[in-house]
Amino acid sequence: MKFRLLLALLVLPLGAQTTPFGTKVSDPSAAPATTTAPAAAPAAAPAAGGVSDEFVDNSVQVSPFRPTLLPEAKSTRTFQLSKLNRLGSTETTKELQRLYSAFATQSIVDGSPAGSSKAVGYLTTVTYSILQDLGDNRYLAKAAWPASGPNEALAAGVDTMALLLLEKPAKAGDTGKITGMHVGTVAVLFTPDFAPLKGRRLTLRREAFLECATLEDSPAGLQRFVEAITAGAELSATTNETIPCKKCGGLGFTREAQKGQLLDKRVPCADCASTGKLIIAVETKFVP
Ligand SMILES: [Zn+2]
Numbered sequence: 001m002k003f004r005l006l007l008a009l010l011v012l013p014l015g016a017q018t019t020p021f022g023t024k025v026s027d028p029s030a031a032p033a034t035t036t037a038p039a040a041a042p043a044a045a046p047a048a049g050g051v052s053d054e055f056v057d058n059s060v061q062v063s064p065f066r067p068t069l070l071p072e073a074k075s076t077r078t079f080q081l082s083k084l085n086r087l088g089s090t091e092t093t094k095e096l097q098r099l100y101s102a103f104a105t106q107s108i109v110d111g112s113p114a115g116s117s118k119a120v121g122y123l124t125t126v127t128y129s130i131l132q133d134l135g136d137n138r139y140l141a142k143a144a145w146p147a148s149g150p151n152e153a154l155a156a157g158v159d160t161m162a163l164l165l166l167e168k169p170a171k172a173g174d175t176g177k178i179t180g181m182h183v184g185t186v187a188v189l190f191t192p193d194f195a196p197l198k199g200r201r202l203t204l205r206r207e208a209f210l211e212c213a214t215l216e217d218s219p220a221g222l223q224r225f226v227e228a229i230t231a232g233a234e235l236s237a238t239t240n241e242t243i244p245c246k247k248c249g250g251l252g253f254t255r256e257a258q259k260g261q262l263l264d265k266r267v268p269c270a271d272c273a274s275t276g277k278l279i280i281a282v283e284t285k286f287v288p
Contacts, residue, residue, distance in 0.1 A: 057201055058191050060134045062163065065205050066185040068121040071150055073238050073283035080287050081229055099284055100222045103237035104215040108181060114233060116215050119181050122148040126180035126209050130170050131161070131194050139164045140188065143209075145180065150240050150281060154182050154207075163188055163208040180209030229286045236285045243280060245272035252276040 079099060083089040105123060107116045128141040143162040148154040163186055166178070172194070186208045191201045215221055229235055244250035248269035255264035268274045 059189075060138070061187075061189040062134070062138065062208075063187050063189075064184060065187045068154075068182050068184040070120070070122070071153065071238070071281045074280040075241075076283045076285060078285050078287050081226065082288060096226075097222065099237045099239065099286075100225055101217050102239045103225065103235065104217040104221060106237060107215045108212040109215060110212075114228065118236075119212075119214075121182040121184065121210075122154040123179060123181050123212070123214060124148040124154060124209075125177060126157075126162070126164065127177045128162070128164060128175065130164075130172050130174045132172055132190075132192060133170070134163075134188070134190060137166055137169065139166060139170060140190070140192075140204075140206075145209075148182070150279070157207065161204060161206050163206050165208070165210045167211045178209070178211040179214055181212045183208050183210050230288050232288075234285070236283050238281055238283045240279050241282045242277050245269060245276055245278050247271040248276060250276040 079091055079096070080089075081091070081096075083091040084096065085092060106119050108119050108123075109116050124145045124147075126143050126145045128139075128143040130139050130141050132140045134140055141162055141164050142159060143157055143164070144159055145154075145157045145162075147156040164178070164180065165183075170176070184207075185205055187203050187205050189201070189203045192198055215225075225235070245252075248254050248271065251269070252272065252274040253266040253268050256267050258265050269276070272278050
């Protein structure tokens with residue numbers, strides 16, 4: 001229900017704009033028809049239809065469009081600090097360092113009691129040039145960022161418009177680089193004040209990023225991390241781990257007996273695309 005309402009708000013203003021444009025450009029003599037068109041439109045869209053063309057509206061509305069979906073861990077395991085470097089245990093200093101690095105990149109520094117909390121979106125470096133101040137520290141910017149997440153779940157952005165929530169005030173033309181947490185796609189309804197869209201009320205659906213700081217991936221950071229776990233903090237890190245494919249036993253194919261033939265038929269394994277390996281997200285919970 002909420003989604004349909006959002007969709008109506010997003011789609012209708014755009015549809016109402018294209019109709020008059022088409023009529024005006026193709027046949028100027030059809031002008032009277034243009035004025036009746038908006039009258040017909042409100043039947044389907046009471047408020048949204050005509051408003052965009054008739055009023056100068058500089059308000060800004062940002063609504064969520066598509067939330068970030070972090071991969072759910074397919075498997076969980078524990079990392080027990082007391083077993084560190086014991087003979088035969090998987091809890092090694094090297095593994096702890098690797099998992100801490102993952103933890104640091106998945107945590108953002110904030111005002112919570114622990115000083116940081118788990119990032120709820122992919123983190124990436126966003127290079128930007130501000131196009132317009134949308135108020136409340138929100139900015140529309142021309143931005144670029146490298147892909148992030150498993151299998152590039154967040155695709156790279158190249159010279160694309162994005163919405164940024166910055167920590168410090170900025171103005172159009174400012175450039176910079178931030179660590180941004182992707183918070184999904186939002187719909188921005190606003191009136192651009194830059195060419196070539198200047199003055200046209202429109203809705204853009206764009207990736208949105210929140211400026212943030214990640215935990216420090218350093219020996220001191222690792223030390224604090226270990227101390228926090230020892231003190232009872234419930235912390236975990238999610239990493240991609242490569243495991244042998246269960247279906248084919250890591251061979252990349254399964255065998256199928258052929259009637260009357262000596263050799264089995266080899267059937268490529270679909271589960272692992274014949275690689276024999278699977279990459280799955282594993283959540284590692286740390287315990288004292
Ligand atoms: Zn397989």
